[in-house]
């Protein structure tokens with residue numbers, strides 16, 4: 001109770017970042033299930049993967065014009081920040097420097113996975129929307145990358161979820177509620193401020209760019 005009184009609430013994750021995260025989780029889950037199933041499910045595999053292209057493109061733009069803690073510049077994991085974090089001297093809000101490494105890796109591999117999928121083919125009945133633009137040899141090579149990259153993405157997701165469980169169980173730091181409510185708790189004397197920026201205009205720009213990326217990825 002005493003500790004509760006010494007804390008205050010800070011708005012950390014804006015609505016677009018939260019919606020982005022949980023939609024990405026859902027789309028990747030659908031892509032994995034349908035990719036494993038194959039056959040008729042591949043139609044939905046392509047659709048879910050296309051949504052991942054749009055989501056990651058959205059997040060890249062939002063990382064530049066979104067609100068404070070969603071901006072890449074805010075959590076860029078420089079060696080100095082990582083060192084401070086490892087020494088227990090990092091006192092920030094938002095992604096910590098080690099978590100930030102995993103955020104960039106998750107975004108990068110989600111995009112690589114979806115982008116290689118666009119050029120892949122299952123040698124039966126389904127091919128990515130852009131596979132017709134390249135030779136079948138190259139398409140098969142990218143299909144191999146698509147299959148291999150999946151294991152890296154899978155490992156990154158396992159590490160991501162394991163870290164969140166570790167934070168909850170060992171450090172008693174619960175990261176999931178802020179990704180749902182948008183709010184986190186900080187010591188009352190912390191200089192941390194509510195997230196600023198990420199206007200509706202910025203949101204429309206990010207959505208339009210994401211839609212354009214999906215249009216191109218779907219073969220126009």
Ligand code: HEM
Pocket residue numbers: 017020021024025028029059070094095096099103106107110157160161164175176177179
């Ligand atoms: C396909 C699976 C997943 C992927 C690809 C993924 C990806 C990501 C990405 C890219 C971020 C950065 C968010 C941003 O700044 O936009 C993030 C953060 C986060 N994710 Fe996930 N995620 C996955 C599954 C999960 C699951 C299952 C949970 C719940 C246990 C979860 C909980 C979180 C939390 C709490 C954060 C914020 C971490 C922090 O405070 O630094 N994620 N995730």
Ligand code: HEM
Pocket residue numbers: 028031032035036045046047048049050052110113114115116117118119120121122123126127128129143146147150
């Ligand atoms: C992040 C999004 C994606 C994930 C997580 C994903 C995951 C997977 C998985 C797990 C498989 C099965 C691999 C295997 O059998 O070893 C697969 C196969 C496949 N995926 Fe994706 N995929 C994604 C996006 C896409 C997209 C956007 C397309 C095309 C529009 C696509 C096209 C294909 C094709 C053609 C195969 C069959 C390859 C084969 O027969 O080995 N994928 N994908």
